[in-house]
Amino acid sequence: MIPTKETVELDDRQLVETIRRGDNDAFEQLVRRKTTKVYSLCYRIIGNAEDAKDISQLVFIKLWENLDKYDPHFAFDTWLYRMVTNVAIDFLRNKQSRENAVNSNLRLVKTSSDAEQGVVVQRKEIENVFNAVATVLSPKQKTIFVMREMDDLPSSEIAKILGCRESTVRNHLFNARKLMQQQLRKRYPEYSRLWKEGQ
Amino acid sequence: MISCQSFRERLAPGSNEAAVMEHLRKCDACLDFAVSVDADHFFRALDGSELTPPGGVDAFTSDVMAQVRLRQAEGSMGRRRLPNPWRLAVAAMILVGISGAAIVYRQSEQTAPVAQIQPAAHRAELVTKPIVESYDSRTATIVELRGEGASDAQVVMIFDDSLPADL
CATH class of the missing domain: 1.10.1740.10 (RNA polymerase sigma factor, region 2, helix turn helix motif)
Incomplete structure (x- = not known):
């Protein structure tokens, strides 16, 4: 052979x-x-x-x-x-x-009337939104968020990569999500409504 | 990729199933539905596939390899010099050599017989010469230096080739 x-x-x-x-x-x-x-x-x-x-x-x-x-x-x-x-x-x-x-002030906040209208999620827009709201995350929070949500790595693997405990990874993830939702509410109210509806 | 129907059936809040994630990231039609089930799917929908750097993998790889070769060349130039312990040893040997030479030189200086001052074969004898109070010569040059005060000695210098040498 x-x-x-x-x-x-x-x-x-x-x-x-x-x-x-x-x-x-x-x-x-x-x-x-x-x-x-x-x-x-x-x-x-x-x-x-x-x-x-x-x-x-x-x-x-x-x-x-x-x-x-x-x-x-x-x-x-x-x-x-x-x-x-x-x-x-x-x-x-x-x-x-x-x-x-x-x-911090690059994007103007949309009016509340815009936000109340129905929103269709555009895939291309998600990346822009992510890049904008992720600026509030610490480098470690952002890294963990990316590895977990986009690369689908399990928390245990992320903990190994970063040399920390799994609970630390979960804490960072929790805080990252919270901070990003706050930023969405502030800068992208049209998208932040998704969280209210979805949760 | 699984069908839209299968995706919607299998999608659950916090779902992380590979097939479901793949559908979420590729199907625009199901995106709104996914986000309505779990808003966290909003960011999970970002394409997780592997991206290619600008310029492509070949250009990227050759850039990296060029830098590696450059560092290797720098490293080999560095290695031409003696490694640290050897450099230290050589420096120590030179130092010892210089110190040793200095000590030997000093000792040889101390032990070497000091050249004895030999007494002059003909010792110059001090002889009282007659004082010349008056001098008369046609070929002589006489220089008279006057002192500043009355008590200062008066100096008279006589230059005369015809005078005897031992005068």
């Missing part, structure tokens, strides 16, 4: 071992394999394509520099996600401190 690409392809741990022996091609293979995963998480946490691309590249450089520290007893993706969240959270912390004041 001729080995297909799938049968000869190394898994993440084997690839890491090969890279540790100084194989740059193996690292290139790992970058290709993980790019969309890393970039997607960065993009959802950061909310900006160019910044997300820069941060993703930084993640891979850090990955290459710290590969010796990876313990193969743990899932590689958990370790990778931890690196992504650390770098992205650092970036957001620096960025938030500069931009919080600027962003």
Whole structure:
């Protein structure tokens, strides 16, 4: 039987071992394999394509520099996600401190009469709304919210990634939802009605 | 992807079932219904699929690899220098060498026989010469320096090639 690409392809741990022996091609293979995963998480946490691309590249450089520290007893993706969240959270912390004041009044609040009209949820609009209301979240809250609600990661996995307790993750999630609903009420009353109806 | 009917039957508040989430993120027709069941589905409806960075995966990967190669080159340049313990050892040896040389030099200076001042073969004897009170010569140059006060000694210098050397 001729080995297909799938049968000869190394898994993440084997690839890491090969890279540790100084194989740059193996690292290139790992970058290709993980790019969309890393970039997607960065993009959802950061909310900006160019910044997300820069941060993703930084993640891979850090990955290459710290590969010796990876313990193969743990899932590689958990370790990778931890690196992504650390770098992205650092970036957001620096960025938030500069931009919080600027962003706070960018969108005019709709009138109450607009809000009382029926609203049809537009998928494209959700991302804009999320990016706007998520500015009130702390970098950690936003990261947890993204991993839980958009990447569908279980709380236990998020706790492993962030190196905290599951109860801490749940607390952050609870607070994040509360803060975002408050922001929706303030800035997007037409959407905040969904929560009143739905809950 | 599951059908809209199946989705609406299976959707429940807090639902996290993969097939249900996939439908929620792809079907616009069911979005309003999902949000009416659980408002938290509003943000869960954000597309959770994997995104491609601007410029594509190939360009992204080559950018990363270029940076990795650059760091490797910087690293190899750094490695050409001796590693830290070796550098320290070499520095210590140089220091010991210099100190040793200095000590040896000092000791050799102390132990070396000091050159004895040999007594002059012909000791100059102090002889009282007659005082010349008056001098008369046609070839001599006589310089007379007057003192500032009356008590100051008067100095007279006589330059004469015809005078004897031992005068």
